[in-house]
Amino acid sequence: MTLRISKQFSFSASHQLDGLPANHQCGRLHGHNYLVEIELSAGREQLTAPGFVRDYGELSGFKGWVDEWLDHQHLNDVVKENPTAENLAIWIYEQWNPELPELTAVRVSETPKTWAEYRP
Numbered sequence: 001m002t003l004r005i006s007k008q009f010s011f012s013a014s015h016q017l018d019g020l021p022a023n024h025q026c027g028r029l030h031g032h033n034y035l036v037e038i039e040l041s042a043g044r045e046q047l048t049a050p051g052f053v054r055d056y057g058e059l060s061g062f063k064g065w066v067d068e069w070l071d072h073q074h075l076n077d078v079v080k081e082n083p084t085a086e087n088l089a090i091w092i093y094e095q096w097n098p099e100l101p102e103l104t105a106v107r108v109s110e111t112p113k114t115w116a117e118y119r120p
């Protein structure tokens with residue numbers, strides 16, 4: 001049996017997407033209030049006392065990193081790839097998988113109606 005937990009983090013940032021038709025709105029400089037949701041998983045037998053995949057409070061380091069690296073940044077200057085929601089999810093996963101080995105998915109929302117998820 002697998003247990004999954006998640007926590008949401010928010011940040012505001014600007015971006016401009018390359019490779020779109022000339023009249024595409026997302027080729028212009030614009031911003032979003034992003035939501036990042038990280039998911040951590042563990043087997044039932046791997047839970048640590050008092051029955052956690054990981055204490056939500058231990059994710060404060062992730063919050064600090066989001067504040068430092070993503071909040072009020074221009075994402076084209078931060079991420080090497082085109083800063084789509086998909087590429088951001090991959091990038092965040094790759095930055096954090098070494099620190100959080102239980103990390104199983106990263107979901108990035110640019111708007112309340114959309115999300116992209118990386119689940120390797």
Ligand SMILES: Nc1nc2c(c(=O)[nH]1)N=C([C@H](O)[C@H](O)COP(=O)(O)OP(=O)(O)OP(=O)(O)O)CN2
Nearest residue numbers: 017025026032083084085086087110111113114116
């Ligand atoms: N698969 C993806 N499609 C789009 C991405 C993306 O990262 N992955 N990004 C954008 C734009 O950056 C931006 O998010 C616009 O998205 P969209 O939902 O089209 O924005 P709107 O709020 O204008 O959409 P409504 O139809 O008005 O709700 C575009 N696509």
Ligand SMILES: [Zn+2]
Nearest residue numbers: 015026032110
């Ligand atoms: Zn956008």
